[in-house]
Amino acid sequence: MNFQHITLISFGYFEKNILEKISKEVSQEFLIPVKVKEGYLDLSDFLDASRRQYNGTDLLKEVDVMYATDPVKTIGLFSVDLYIPILTFIFGQAYLNGRSGISSHYRLSNERYGMKKDDVLMLERFTKEVIHELGHTFGLIHCHVPTCVMRSSTYVEDIDQKSMHLCAQCCSTLSLKQPA
């Protein structure tokens, strides 16, 4: 691949070890160095007060315009509830074959569904979603292999069903390594 590196930009507070863990997994999956940066956006510009959610489409556009540069793949990391106008919520979004994507861990924690807090599980889910959105920026579409990280996930249970890795088919599409 001709990409220099992947940049993860955190918007809002993220614990250092979370960002380190995600960048390590991402780097191992795509075999490209990963840089972590901090970004700033006034999220109130993206808030839909009636839905009490943040417009993912506009946020993605903003990340793409303000932070993405060629030949780098950029993912914005958020901790707010994302939506797109047509859907009730999204975990993340990316430009297919583009240079940027976004992902939020807001709906990925167990507590949100009345279950016991599990930070490890939440981090695992977030990492999968970041890799998933990055896959789209590399041109991968949703995959039907149940364990492939590119499988579409509507609920957290769907995320838990899949692995953190690309399947052989998606790997070969990207001419990447085989999954571990």
Place this chain on the structure above:
Amino acid sequence: MAKNISLLIVDDEESVRDSLFNWFIEDGYRVECAESAKKALSILEKEDFDIILADIKMPGMDGLEMLRRIKSLKSDAVVIVMTAFATVDTAVQALKDGAFDYVTKPFDPDDLSHLIRNASKQILLAEENEALKEKVVSLENVEDMIGRSKAMVKVLKQVEHVAQSDSSVIITGESGTGKELIAKAIHSNSQRKFFPLVSVHCGALTESLLESELFGHEKGAFTGAMYNRKGRFEMADGGTIFLDEIATISPKMQVELLRVLESKSFVRVGGNKEIRSDFRVICATNRDLKSMVENGTFREDLYYRLNVVNIHVPPLRERIEDTPLLVDYFIKKYCLSMNRPPVAIDSSALKRLQEFDFPGNVRELENMIERAIVIGNGKEIRMKDLPMGKDVIDTSIESLEDHEKVHVQQILQKYNWNISRAAKALKVDRVTLYKKIKKYGLKAE
């Protein structure tokens, strides 16, 4: 073979269009967007989409009006309407106007994916259903290809070889020899067998009708063109097109056909969009195309384009050893379709069939057997059940008197020697009939 489903999103809000575009493109669909109903209709005039996802509330033409217009262009279009202002009345109206489904914004992500998956499934099932129907018909007919004679075995071997290639084929032979069955057999044994075999009887259509039939037409291309219509070349995409009676097409159509065969693309009548189709062509004719080329009535370049392989189907009189097999096959076929027990055939009747010239070939033999089963006694096909002695002129009888004798005899047998009824059928009085019986020495069997 997985089909790439195409989606047209129609919504006046840019953010909605963008959201849906990004959502579906990640699922691998081919997606296009239109910001108004007017724009969508102009896109649809140039290009087909499998699913149209349209907002109801739009400035100018609303979604319901657009739905009605799309349905008038393409009655089987799958349109899903969406709105943020759901009322039962609009939902019912949309469904009455032919919408596939009706959804309220915003949707749950899962609902949206399910909705599109269901619509895709319906489209693929409808297409598969059409292809399977064609396939069943072609398989049913291929069974009719019967023959152990040298001439027929040679033809069947040719079919086997030709089926593996993608070359154009011309099938020649007299009318009724089974040229269409040969075409079906080639298709059914080829790699294109899971795609349609589309037949066109060129001789039955005028030049303009044939043009519209082969290439399709756009709505309004001519009087009566109420809808956009796919042509036969388009329908045969991935499969085979069979052009029967190819020798009858006009010089203009010969030029058009040559162009399509060379480029595998064409434009619908009244349209301007180039449509590509991947088809194999098989033609049939009962005429001598070579001599038509020599006398200038058939284009030489088209002849060579079509005549990569030539299969000649022999007439029945040149393979009389196949007659008993064919007779047996047709007896079983028609007894089964008429729900009757199998009937036998009298040896003298079979001998007569083998001696007969059959100018109408296998088709004539098949009709004869069907008729014999219908009018026969239900146990055995006898000489008198076959039309050769009745409807067909027996050239061995030359004098008028002999003909009269045979005819009077047949009518008397038909009416069980009831003199009144036989005389009435012959349109003579009873006295005259008695005189004829006496004159020819006729007696009841």
